[in-house]
Amino acid sequence: MRIAIPKGRLQDKTLALFAAAGYDVPTNDDLRTRKLVFARGGIEWIFVKDCDVPVYVEHGAADAGVAGLDQILEHECGAYQPVEMPFGNCRMMLIAAPGAPPLTKIATKYPRITHQYLDSHTLRAEIVPLGGSVELAAVLNLTSHVIDLVETGETVRVHKLELQDLVAEISPRLIVGKSIYRTEPKRIRELIARIEEAKNASTQSQVA
């Protein structure tokens, strides 16, 4: 079985949850080698950019992985999403500078989700796809608005921008490819059950 772990902000918590579920996950020493593939305990762990996890799982290059709902929606990923993770929650927001002109252009890393947002609100605007630092587009008047993830809101405050509308609540999910579900259902169900159990234990310990 091959599991895709997202590099970046979700990596450590994802590995900790798999470890809590009893999986032999790559250690920090392993990760310092800069390798991206590790075979441990019968599982091949691959480390990929968070936006690529749905692509790997959807196309069967990985059997399971952890991906944010933002990436799942943006890639129209049809993989199963059996477990919502207890960490990494954030919101996808429509953001603008105070006194911004009417919505005419939106900068975003999520053009597909933005299309859907505009369609569902019967709005018309030009979408400007950007690779990162999306808030700058609103600060520098490149676009009237931006759509981006907001975790603490600090970036928005620092740039004196304002939150205008909620586009989606975003949470990371365990995603599972349909092929492994069809061909090795017992094995993948065991993984799902162990992750669900570790998640519940973690949630309960936080409550206590």
Next chain:
Amino acid sequence: MATKFRYPTGARPLLIEETARRRRIESRFVSILESAGFSEIVLPIIDYAEPYAPILERGSVRQSYRFVDREGELVGIRSDFTPMVARALAPSMSPGELLRVFYRGDVIRCEASRLGANRELFQIGAEIVGDPSPAADIAVMRLAADILRAFDAKPLVVYNDTSLVAQFDESTRTALTTKRMRDGLPPLAQKLIAGTATIDDVRAFDAQSAERLDAIARELDPDEFQLHLDDIDENNGYYTGLRFRLFSAGSRTKLAQGGRYDTLYERFGTPAAAVGFTFTIDELLERRPRAGWPEDVSSSRRRDAAEPAAETAAFPE
């Protein structure tokens, strides 16, 4: 000049060896299908888009190349055989007529269905038209498995009844298609997500589906033909009942898929039940050893390296 050496994404020629191999695979398919009493039909590579408009889902429409011809009609390049077969056969069918047909050719899709996949796919498919019985479902699944077995591969057929999911409300369907348990789900949905649902559980919900699945399951070897009641798709397209996928045991690459579409022919003029399957031959051509994935990943790699043609050797070289 920039395109002197390139082909459009997802398109490529087959050169001498690959062409010969494909032709050998194709002729073996044709021989098996003809022996099983199926007759070949040939379908056009382009057709008007309008007759298919009420049938095809948005996703399927997005997958097809379309253009306006010189007469101003919207025309699509073939991207799915099944509706075309129905459109071709339905007008000349008599009520109650039974047909066994097969077809072969390319389908062209704007978006590859998987990473690195071709946009131009060579498919061979077969259909039993006019037989609504579970026996036809069984015959079609067995035939697909027999074809794979003819290439010395052990088939694994995973099947389900798509009519079940259609009876749940949207929120339950979302839970079923994402496989995420939540409070308040109907008992059958909870069991489906947990993977513990049986045909008896289905019986209380939909006796007709349960009876049909029971009739199918009783006749088939459960090791080779696995009923996955929880194998539920967000979108079932034109499928109305049975839906199945065929794998080579130990591999996760889907080699064929099929199912029952009992309302498709009616849309083209003659009501007729139909059940069939389609193999994508490119999947057979491209098969590489990824079988087994035993516990020790590194040793499986060594084994693969030592036996590079283990899985492909069974196919005509």
